[in-house]
Amino acid sequence: MDKKDCLDLYYQMVLIRRVEERAAELYQQGKIGGFLHLYIGQEAVSTGLISAKQPQDRVITAYRDHGVAINVGISSKEVMAELLGKATGVSKGKGGSMHMASVEANFWGGHAVVGAHMPIAAGLALGDQYQKNNAVTICMFGDGATNIGYFHEAVNLSKVWNLPVLWVCENNQYGMGTAVERASAVKEIRRKADGYDIPNDSIDGMDVLNVRRAAEERLKFIRDGGGPYFLEVITYRYRGHSMGDPERYRQAEEIKKWQENDPIGIFRRRLVEDAVAKPEELDDLETQVEAEVREAIEFAENSPEPPPEALFENVYVEN
Amino acid sequence: MPKITMREAISQALMEEMERDERVFILGEEVGVWGGTYAVTRGFYDRFGPDRVRDTPISEAAIVGAAIGASMTGIRPVAELMTINFAFSAFDHIVNEAAKLHYMFGGQFTLPMVIRAPGGGGRQLGATHSQTPDAIFAHFPGLKVVAPGTPEDAKGLLKEAIRSDDPILFIEHATLYQMRGEVPEGDYTTPIGVSKVHRPGKDVTIVTYSKMLDLSDRAAEQLAREGIEVEIIDLRSLRPLDMGPVIESFKKTNRAVTVEEGWCSYGVGAEVAARIYEEAFDFVDAPIKRVAQKEVPLPYNRSLEQMALPQVEDIIKAVKEVM
Numbered sequence: 001m002d003k004k005d006c007l008d009l010y011y012q013m014v015l016i017r018r019v020e021e022r023a024a025e026l027y028q029q030g031k032i033g034g035f036l037h038l039y040i041g042q043e044a045v046s047t048g049l050i051s052a053k054q055p056q057d058r059v060i061t062a063y064r065d066h067g068v069a070i071n072v073g074i075s076s077k078e079v080m081a082e083l084l085g086k087a088t089g090v091s092k093g094k095g096g097s098m099h100m101a102s103v104e105a106n107f108w109g110g111h112a113v114v115g116a117h118m119p120i121a122a123g124l125a126l127g128d129q130y131q132k133n134n135a136v137t138i139c140m141f142g143d144g145a146t147n148i149g150y151f152h153e154a155v156n157l158s159k160v161w162n163l164p165v166l167w168v169c170e171n172n173q174y175g176m177g178t179a180v181e182r183a184s185a186v187k188e189i190r191r192k193a194d195g196y197d198i199p200n201d202s203i204d205g206m207d208v209l210n211v212r213r214a215a216e217e218r219l220k221f222i223r224d225g226g227g228p229y230f231l232e233v234i235t236y237r238y239r240g241h242s243m244g245d246p247e248r249y250r251q252a253e254e255i256k257k258w259q260e261n262d263p264i265g266i267f268r269r270r271l272v273e274d275a276v277a278k279p280e281e282l283d284d285l286e287t288q289v290e291a292e293v294r295e296a297i298e299f300a301e302n303s304p305e306p307p308p309e310a311l312f313e314n315v316y317v318e319n
Numbered sequence: 320m321p322k323i324t325m326r327e328a329i330s331q332a333l334m335e336e337m338e339r340d341e342r343v344f345i346l347g348e349e350v351g352v353w354g355g356t357y358a359v360t361r362g363f364y365d366r367f368g369p370d371r372v373r374d375t376p377i378s379e380a381a382i383v384g385a386a387i388g389a390s391m392t393g394i395r396p397v398a399e400l401m402t403i404n405f406a407f408s409a410f411d412h413i414v415n416e417a418a419k420l421h422y423m424f425g426g427q428f429t430l431p432m433v434i435r436a437p438g439g440g441g442r443q444l445g446a447t448h449s450q451t452p453d454a455i456f457a458h459f460p461g462l463k464v465v466a467p468g469t470p471e472d473a474k475g476l477l478k479e480a481i482r483s484d485d486p487i488l489f490i491e492h493a494t495l496y497q498m499r500g501e502v503p504e505g506d507y508t509t510p511i512g513v514s515k516v517h518r519p520g521k522d523v524t525i526v527t528y529s530k531m532l533d534l535s536d537r538a539a540e541q542l543a544r545e546g547i548e549v550e551i552i553d554l555r556s557l558r559p560l561d562m563g564p565v566i567e568s569f570k571k572t573n574r575a576v577t578v579e580e581g582w583c584s585y586g587v588g589a590e591v592a593a594r595i596y597e598e599a600f601d602f603v604d605a606p607i608k609r610v611a612q613k614e615v616p617l618p619y620n621r622s623l624e625q626m627a628l629p630q631v632e633d634i635i636k637a638v639k640e641v642m
Contacts, residue, residue, distance in 0.1 A: 092425030101424040108391060109424060116411055119381045123388020123396075130344065130370065130394055150411075153381035160376060314426035315460050317484040 001209070006276050009051055009208055011285050013043040013264050016067040018293045019076055023066070023083055023097075026297070027243050032083045036097050039067035041238035044263035045170050046071050048211025049138060049233075052219055055106065056135040058128070060121045062142060063098035063112040064237075072105040076296035086303035093306045094314075114175075115145040118154035118167075125163035125228075136222045138215075140168045144175025146189055158228040159196045165228045166218055167193070170205065176241045177249035193230035205233035206263045209270070236261075320501035328470035328502050329435075329491065330359050332477035333397065335506065337367055340395065343481055346373040347382055347399030347435075356401050357437060357496055379408035383434060387417050390432035390486070397481060403438035403490060404448050406456070417486040418461030429484040433477070437493040439530055439580055440628050446616035449624075451581035453529075454590070456488050457557035464557040465511055466490040468532030470500035472555055475509025483511065492530040492580075512559035516568065520548035523638050524568040526591050527578040528554040531610075531629060535578050538634035549638060557587060562594050569595055573604035574641040578634055583611035608637040 020038045027036045039046070042064075050059060050071040061068045069079050074090050082089030082100055090100050091110075098112040108124060111117035121139035128135040145151050146169060158165045169189050173180055181187050193200035199221075203214045211233060218229045236258040240247050271277045323331075337343045344367075345360060351374040354361035364372045375382050379400060386396040400406050406413060417430055440449035457464040463485050467473040473491070480487040517532060518539055527535045532553050539549045550568045554560065569575055575595060577588030588609035595607060613627040 090425075091423065091427075094425050095423050099423050101427060103427045108388075108428075109420070111416075113411060113415055116380075116384070116416060119384020119412065120388040120391070120416065122381065123385035123390070124392055125388070126385055127389040127392025127394050130389065131392065133392075150380050150384070153376075153378045154384065156376060157378060157381040157385060161373075314422045316463070317421065317429050 003276055006271060007285060009047055010267055010282065011289065012047050012071055014286055014289045015076060016043045016070050017264060018289050019079060020066060022293055022297060024243065034096050036243045037064040038239040039064050042170060042172060042235045043067055044208035044211055045205045045233050045235050048208040049168060049215045052212050052215035053138060056133060058106050058108055058124050058135060058137045060108040060117050060124060061140040062117060065100050065110040069100045072107040074102050074105055076292055077299040080296040080300035081303050084300045086300055087306040088303040115141065115148035115150035118150050121165055122154045122157050122163055125165045129163060136164045136166055136219050138166045138168060140170055142175060143169060143171040143180050143189055146192055147184055155196050159198050162227040164222050166222055167228060167230045169232045170235055171232055172235050172237045190230060190232035198228050198230045200230035202232040202234060205235035206261050206266060208263060208267050320503055322499045323470055323502050324496060325470045325473050325498045326359055326496040328474040329477055332474045336478055336481040342394040344371040345397050345399065346375055346386060348375055348377055348401050350374060350399050379405050380412055383409040383412040386432045387412060387430060390430045391428050395431045395481060397433045397435060400434060400436040402448060403436035403452060404450050406436055414459045418459045422461055430486045431484045433480045433487045433489050435489045435491060437491040439492040439494055440617050440624060441494050443619055443621055443624060445619045449617040453490055453557055454581055454586045463487040463511055466529040466557060467555060468529050468553055471502045472509055474502055475507050476511060479508040479511055495530055512556045512561050514555060514561040514564045515553050516550065516564055517553040518551040520550035522547050522572055523549045523641055524572045524575040525549050525551045525578055526565050526575060531578040531580055534631050535634055537631045541635055542638055547638065565591065566598050569599050570602045573602050576608045576610060576637045576641060578610045578629060580629060581612055582614055583609050584614060586611055605641040608641050610634050610637050
């Protein structure tokens with residue numbers, strides 16, 4: 001990876017974090033409604049994965065989708081405008097935090113029913129297989145999703161039909177407030193893929209370059225006709241499940257321990273130690289991020305509300 | 320016009336659309352090697368091969384979910400559910416995903432998909448395999464729900480559904496597959512969301528669809544012999560619901576009976592009656608009657624099952640009550 005690519009990944013990770021920190025404030029000010037699930041702590045997963053994909057590869061994820069949205073290339077303005085429910089939002093203000101998508105960026109949502117997007121991911125891959133597109137679908141989901149029926153139906157179908165899907169389980173240790181070992185019969189989640197004869201492994205998800213490398217290899221395996229692959233990525237979310245989570249299920253020390261392993265901090269140290277970038281260059285990037293986020297918020301706040309006629313638009317294609 | 324069965328009409332629609340458009344493919348349980356549980360796709364596997372006629376696991380959420388995802392990539396899946404009773408295993412994907420994704424993402428992509436599902440009672444299959452839950456699915460904006468009552472409409476509506484860019488639930492009645500009717504030769508489509516005067520009359524309006532169209536026809540024949548001329552409106556689509564011909568007919572007859580196979584409570588008849596009262600209250604000469612299934616899970620025993628299902632006699636009685 002050359003310097004420019006490394007700095008780009010760093011920029012994306014910092015951007016995700018700052019966008020979300022400001023989103024949390026806007027939520028507390030009542031400017032963002034509904035649910036808000038922050039990705040803070042998990043930035044290396046999506047950033048590494050998506051940096052490894054080719055343009056024709058599709059991405060689909062669950063409701064914790066702001067990071068993915070930024071990584072696929074949706075502007076922070078459109079993300080922020082969607083959070084504020086504005087007409088200029090990426091889903092025109094009709095989706096909100098949990099439902100961002102961009103066909104242009106090959107990002108197919110942002111799906112809020114746990115696990116329900118997994119059969120849809122199989123369908124995206126089926127569409128590519130049917131049309132001989134040489135594309136892989138990257139489907140991200142949480143550890144909690146591996147306990148619902150949709151997971152098993154989708155993963156089974158992907159193997160039976162040899163679909164080009166990279167299943168990525170973001171194991172952030174908790175499904176809402178329930179720890180993995182309290183909810184899953186198998187603690188090592190990747191072993192569930194053994195039940196479907198799908199090759200699998202588990203990697204550290206706090207190191208963005210590690211995630212990227214793993215993703216590149218697995219995407220190649222799938223693209224070469226190897227069929228679906230199951231990648232478990234070990235990570236941690238620093239914030240609650242969503243805003244308003246009382247966090248009675250974990251201790252502050254546990255969060256602190258993971259924060260010492262902060263994905264942005266690790267990558268920053270690496271870049272400096274390997275003499276890829278000077279600290280001042282990285283500080284400059286962070287200043288640029290701050291400016292971008294300020295502009296995004298300004299754009300979102302000054303954007304128009306969806307017009308009343310938007311209420312009835314897009315219920316059907318043909319009325 | 321040649322007379323063919325409902326099964327042949329549906330099969331022809333699928334065959335013609337698959338020949339016309341390579342993007343159209345079928346997926347479902349036993350649709351391929353077996354030839355379709357109700358033999359609708361017999362011969363398709365040999366004709367089109369395993370990529371376009373895809374046997375699936377018994378896995379309804381995966382069938383509908385995969386159809387959704389595939390349709391998002393621009394191809395046109397026709398998913399077959401063995402019966403509509405199994406649609407509950409895919410309920411989330413039908414009503415929470417298929418019906419919503421176009422709207423929720425601001426119209427960025429379309430879902431040109433059809434879910435075919437046979438349903439209905441009268442075959443002694445017991446409570447879990449005999450339902451007519453059409454109204455439940457018609458409740459959700461974003462989904463279109465079509466339920467033909469004649470072979471001609473079945474063919475034209477299915478071809479239209481396959482060409483549509485909206486997600487469509489196409490409900491067939493399992494006891495109608497052998498029904499014969501005239502079907503035009505050559506390519507034609509029938510618009511979705513357009514009700515139709517099936518039988519003209521002047522005394523009472525019957526509003527119905529699917530299998531109950533046939534029972535209403537038979538009731539109308541008997542009533543005609545007694546000098547009562549009923550006008551039958553076939554809804555054909557439950558969503559969008561075209562009330563135009565219903566209201567027009569009601570303004571002429573001032574009396575209406577709704578006939579559906581599903582349960583009465585919160586049903587199609589309830590919706591139609593409410594709309595008539597809202598849109599044509601000044602024309603009401605008698606309370607609208609609803610003929611529907613008794614409010615019980617359908618029993619296995621033949622006599623009990625028939626007691627629960629609407630019969631021709633029930634329709635005749637209801638018509639006479641509103642006269």
